[in-house]
Amino acid sequence: MITENGSCGVKGAVLDIKHVRVELGKRSYTVLVGSEIMNEIPFLLGERGWRKAAIVTDSNVGPLYLEKVERTLSRAGIEIGSVMVEAGEDSKSMEEAIRILNYLSSREMTRGDLVIGLGGGVVGDLAGFAASIFKRGLDLLQVPTTLMSQADSSIGGKTGVNLPSGKNLVGTFYQPLAVIADVEMLKTLKTREFKSGLAEVAKYRFLKPDGWPGTLPEFEEALKEKDAFLVEMVSRCAGIKAEVVSRDEWDTGLRAVLNYGHTLGHALETVTGYTGTYTHGEAVSVGMVFAALVSRELGITEDDLVNEHQELLSSAGLPIAPFDPSPEFDKLFEIMLQDKKSRGSLAMVLLEKDGKPLVERGLGRETLWKCYRELIRGE
Ligand SMILES: NC(=O)c1ccc[n+]([C@@H]2O[C@H](COP(=O)([O-])OP(=O)(O)OC[C@H]3O[C@@H](n4cnc5c(N)ncnc54)[C@H](O)[C@@H]3O)[C@@H](O)[C@H]2O)c1
Ligand SMILES: [Zn+2]
Numbered sequence: 001m002i003t004e005n006g007s008c009g010v011k012g013a014v015l016d017i018k019h020v021r022v023e024l025g026k027r028s029y030t031v032l033v034g035s036e037i038m039n040e041i042p043f044l045l046g047e048r049g050w051r052k053a054a055i056v057t058d059s060n061v062g063p064l065y066l067e068k069v070e071r072t073l074s075r076a077g078i079e080i081g082s083v084m085v086e087a088g089e090d091s092k093s094m095e096e097a098i099r100i101l102n103y104l105s106s107r108e109m110t111r112g113d114l115v116i117g118l119g120g121g122v123v124g125d126l127a128g129f130a131a132s133i134f135k136r137g138l139d140l141l142q143v144p145t146t147l148m149s150q151a152d153s154s155i156g157g158k159t160g161v162n163l164p165s166g167k168n169l170v171g172t173f174y175q176p177l178a179v180i181a182d183v184e185m186l187k188t189l190k191t192r193e194f195k196s197g198l199a200e201v202a203k204y205r206f207l208k209p210d211g212w213p214g215t216l217p218e219f220e221e222a223l224k225e226k227d228a229f230l231v232e233m234v235s236r237c238a239g240i241k242a243e244v245v246s247r248d249e250w251d252t253g254l255r256a257v258l259n260y261g262h263t264l265g266h267a268l269e270t271v272t273g274y275t276g277t278y279t280h281g282e283a284v285s286v287g288m289v290f291a292a293l294v295s296r297e298l299g300i301t302e303d304d305l306v307n308e309h310q311e312l313l314s315s316a317g318l319p320i321a322p323f324d325p326s327p328e329f330d331k332l333f334e335i336m337l338q339d340k341k342s343r344g345s346l347a348m349v350l351l352e353k354d355g356k357p358l359v360e361r362g363l364g365r366e367t368l369w370k371c372y373r374e375l376i377r378g379e
Helices: 038-045 061-075 094-106 121-136 147-153 183-188 191-207 216-223 227-247 254-259 262-271 280-297 303-315 329-337 365-377
Strands: 007-010 013-016 018-022 029-034 052-058 079-085 114-119 139-144 158-163 166-173 178-182 346-351 357-363
Touching (some): 018 227, 029 227, 038 061, 038 178, 052 061, 052 094, 061 183, 079 094, 079 121, 094 121, 094 158, 121 139, 121 166, 139 147, 147 183, 147 191, 147 227, 178 183, 183 227, 191 227, 191 254, 227 254, 254 346, 262 280, 262 329, 262 346, 280 303, 280 346, 329 365
Parallel strands (some): 029 178, 052 079
Antiparallel strands (some): 007 013, 018 029
């Protein structure tokens, strides 16, 4: 059952679980991070009186983990069913959301029942969206299975789907009842997906360097997938995200800092048509180096920050310059101007000397073009 301290007794065994609290008044909840905790989901959540649960998962995660999660919930007397979507960003669509809503309806689920998002950020956003609008909201449990979703996207209540005209254009704010992050599940991730998640981890490291357990060696450890380190890393990121979300649940100000590296990152993903040329994390990695270069150019930080970005990200096997050096800069600039932080003049999250983030507005084309050339040259 969820408690505020470090470990839980389960049938004689003791699970070391980190508890991260997202403080949102009546909508507060706990992110539980541990290794091999997925078999204990009902115990961790405690008795909540659910009769039925619907698990939303994808075609990669389902074959690996669905049966285990179904079994553990069935043992608790909950009537289980599942909906599977094709793995990949294309499933984050209105069509798939409607298919899930029809499934919930066919099961005659009510507001006291539970939807579980078992998968990466795609499944989490989609399941959360369906849970938030079916009968104006069912209970939601997030069981994130990628590093990106454990460290970031499962926390904070942003749900949604894409439209053909753009990403994340439809969505809701809808907080889960809990998030259960089992780092054991990360071991089946493809290396490229794991590294992509490391970019979001690095983002949190840059946004809040204090108290982070060292720098480069830890990333090497993470690449070796050591459980204790993964638990520490995921819970640390979750803690920073929880703090930001608690202070700005509806994304009206402070939460924008979580977009560090995402201005150029999104532009690179858009210009390459979201075809997988870049994973999200790879694009954000390049975007963070760019943001550090812009911070240096404006004199708000020093060389050290740029070097630190380049070293840390490359030690994690992430790119620090665009894959295609031919600069379609005008196109990228155009897209960056449409970023939702920008409102007419280009805005970006930058970092001050001590790692303090700020949103800088009114950035000119010339400044950014100079930094983009430095980015390509790896300076
Ligand atoms: N809601 C938010 O606050 C928020 C924040 C950031 C990103 N996002 C969204 O998250 C999505 C990206 O999430 P993602 O990077 O997790 O991508 P994803 O959900 O597409 O997962 C990546 C790939 O890994 C596979 N996979 C997932 N878990 C696995 C496991 N344990 N073992 C083996 N394979 C596994 C998936 O099937 C998929 O092929 C985007 O749609 C993005 O918009 C949302
Ligand atoms: Zn991101």
